[in-house]
Amino acid sequence: MTKPYYACDISQTLEAEIGTGGLTGSAFDAALKQAEGAAKRLKQKHAAGELMLTQLPSERDDLADVKVFAAALTKDTTDLVILGIGGSSLGAQALAQLKGWGLPGYQSADNRPTVHLPENLDPLTFERLLASCDLRTTRFLIVSKSGGTAEPLTQMLAAMTAIEQAGSGEHLAHHFFALTSPGDSNPLRQVANNHGLPTLDHADVGGRFSVLSNTGLLPAELLGIDGLRLRLGAASTLDATLSDEKSPVVLCAATTVGLLAQRGVSLSALTSYDDRLQRFGLWFRQLWGESLGKEGKGLTPLAGVGPVDQHSQLQLYLAGPNDKLHTIITRDVKGEGPLPVSDFAAGPLRAYAGTTMGDLLDAEQRATLATLAKNGRPVRHLNVATLNEESMGALLMHFMLETILVADMLGVDPFDQPAVEEGKILARDYLADSGGSAT
DSSP states (O other), X not given: OOOOSSEXXXXXXXXXXXXXXXXXXXXXXHXXXXXXXXXXXXXXXXXXXXXXXXXXXXXXXXXXXXXHHHXXXXXXXXXXXXXXXXXXXXXXXXXXXXXXXXXXXXXXXXXXXXXXXXXXOOHHHHHHHHHHSOGGGEEEEXXXXXSOOHHHHHHHXXXXXXXXXXXOGGGHHHHEEXXXXXXXXXXXXXXXXXXXXXXXXXXXXXXXXXXXXXXXHHXXXXXXXXXXXXXXXXXXXXXXXXXXXXXXXXXXXHHHHHHHHHHOOOEEEEEESSGGGHHHHHHHHHHHHHHHOOTTOOOEEEEEETTGGGTTTHHHXXXXXXXXXXXXXXEOOTTOSOOOOTTTXXXXXGGGTTXXXXXHHHHHHHHHHHHHHHTTOOEEEEEESSOSHHHHHHHHHHHHHHHHHHHHHHTOOTTOOHHHHHHHHXXXXXXXXXXXXXX
């Protein structure tokens, strides 16, 4: 079994540790038995090759195609705009932040284009983005598994119009690339064929579970992130889940469902103590909510970043309803940052003498864990020594597998989203009515 890239502690979800807010021993044992059954069924599906997600960590052949496609995208390119929404974008954003993308002070490497991920459908924001780019050297990657997702297709049309108005309409194949599924009924594939756009086949895995496929690894490659290392980290979590009845994924699934059943804990609050996990939290929020919220069942996901959310949410978490299971992700930060000049860290600031910013962050993340537990609030602790490709891959796989196990335990299908599809159909009807009235 490969080595773990993160440590997991669920002890402070138990009544023996935190009092009546936690799981009793018998309730935890019952939930653990249920989680072990779900893990066994997952193992059977993996062995039968039924889940593309669990096959991805060992895949290697597609990585070469990703590198070739990325090279074409970045050739003579200053700006690269990736158009997608939901799982086709959030996974890429989570990976991009490993390089600091989207954070203060971020700059792309000298030999790489500036990457933009305009996920939300805001016309003003998109117009400003296009106006800020040199369209002659800007490329667009449209990502949609079905090829029919309205938001990226609408953004693509706006970008094509801008390219046309800039005088390069006859060179669309130089500016636009597609990542989508094969098939004659796929609208994006049809557009790509009609205009000769370079196209890469989307892996056969649903958007919110696709971060380790080419949907996530292509943007990662464009930012200089090693896809192989991501998959090696993911493999470590998968191997542990398939071979160890008390792996972190199994234990966490047991605490989630056990607390829901015994204590009515119906919210799952993820707080990360690393800025580079901000978009990871948003990725988790979609994964958890869209996979589990069905048939009147599910757990509401919350995402935060420490220590910022200590000042905005911790009051509620400590003194409000005890209806949340907290998961805190920390990193070994003690000693990071410069020591303050002694003359400055004197007088009213003498308490900070000899301490770094990392020392304070380390103290705050430990204090949050302890305070939640002291107040009877169930909390799980995931820690990574270093946040890199391996540990990120391990964490991504942890939450995807936990989602699948929890769905099994709740009796829902984690891979569909019927309620969302209803809204999409209605939006298309409204759009058609609007277009009809305008003609």
